Amino acid sequence: MSDAFIAVDWGTTNRRAYHIDNGHVVSSERDEMGVLSVPPGGFPAQVAALRDRFGSLPVLMAGMVGSNRGWYDAGYVACPATIEILAAAVVESEPGVSIVPGVSVDTSSRVDVMRGEEVQLLGAVAAGLAPMDAMICQPGTHNKWATLQQGALIDFTTAMTGEMFAVLKAHALIGSEMGGEVDADASFDAGVAASADEDLLAALFGVRAASVLGRRKPGEAAAYVSGLLIGSDCRARLRQSRQTVHLLADGLLSRLYTAAITSVGGQAVVVDSHASFVAGITRIRDLMR
Structure with missing residues (x-):
C-alpha cells in the first residue's frame, strides 16, 4: 500500500483536503463545500473531483461526512477511545474511500457526540503536541472540552x-x-x-x-x-x-x-x-x- 493518500476533514459548512505522503502534507485546499452544501447523491462526484486534483489515491475522511447528514453513517465508538480503536472501526463508503467514526459519551446521566474533533484530539497527543494526560479545548460552533488520560479520550463535553x-x-x-x-x-x-x-x-x-x-x-x-x-x-x-x-x-x-x-x-x-x-x-x- 502506498504511503500517499488524500485526507479530508469534512465538516458541516467547510471542508479541508490534504495530499499526504509519508506523513508530510504535499498540498492542501480549503473550501466551503461542507456536507450541507452537497446535493443528495453528490458525495461520490465530490470525492472523484478531489482525486482529479490530488491524484488517484486512497481517501480517508473524518467529520460530518460520516454522520447521518453526510454520505455514510460511520457510527460512533464509545469513550474511552484511543487512536487504535478509531482505526479498527473505520468503515468503507466505496472502494478506496474510508471514513473514521465519531466518538460518543452514553451514560445513564449524560450523552454527547463528536465527529472530526477526535482525530485532532488524539492526533495532538500522538504527535507530542499535547501531553498524554491533558485537558484540551477545541473552540468552534460547538465547542469541545476533552479529558485525555494515558493518551486515551476518556470524556468530553460539548458547549454550544x-x-x-x-x-x-x-x-x-x-x-x-x-x-x-x-x-x-x-x-x-x-x-x-x-x-x-x-x-x-x-x-x-x-x-x-x-x-x-x-x-x-x-x-x-x-x-x-x-x-x-x-x-x-x-x-x-x-x-x-x-x-x-x-x-x-x-x-x-x-x-x-x-x-x-x-x-x-x-x-x-x-x-x-x-x-x-x-x-x-x-x-x-x-x-x-
Whole structure:
C-alpha cells in the first residue's frame, strides 16, 4: 500500500483536503463545500473531483461526512477511545474511500457526540503536541472540552458557545445591539468578568438595557456578549486555579479563548490544530495498513 493518500476533514459548512505522503502534507485546499452544501447523491462526484486534483489515491475522511447528514453513517465508538480503536472501526463508503467514526459519551446521566474533533484530539497527543494526560479545548460552533488520560479520550463535553452567539446576533432582541468587531479587547474582557456572576440570562438582557440607557458605546456589544458566553463556558470547565488547557485553535478563536482562560485563572497552551489533524489521520492510516 502506498504511503500517499488524500485526507479530508469534512465538516458541516467547510471542508479541508490534504495530499499526504509519508506523513508530510504535499498540498492542501480549503473550501466551503461542507456536507450541507452537497446535493443528495453528490458525495461520490465530490470525492472523484478531489482525486482529479490530488491524484488517484486512497481517501480517508473524518467529520460530518460520516454522520447521518453526510454520505455514510460511520457510527460512533464509545469513550474511552484511543487512536487504535478509531482505526479498527473505520468503515468503507466505496472502494478506496474510508471514513473514521465519531466518538460518543452514553451514560445513564449524560450523552454527547463528536465527529472530526477526535482525530485532532488524539492526533495532538500522538504527535507530542499535547501531553498524554491533558485537558484540551477545541473552540468552534460547538465547542469541545476533552479529558485525555494515558493518551486515551476518556470524556468530553460539548458547549454550544459559538452557535449561541450566532443565534443571539441573528434572532434575539439584543441582536440589533451586537454591532462591531469581536476581539480580545476591553469589551470582551468586561464580558468575561461579568460572567463571574453566573447569571448569564440576566447579563444578556443587560446588553439591551445598557444600550437603551447609553451605558455602552455602539459597536462594543458584540465583543461583550462574546466575552459573556466564552467566559461562562470557561468557568464551567475550569474548577481548579492555574489549570492548564491545551487549546486547539488559531487566529481569533485562539486569542479569545486564551484571554478568557487566563482571566478565569487557567493557563492556555496553544496547539496547532491542522498539524494535529494531519498527525491523527496519518496515524489512523498507518494502523489500517
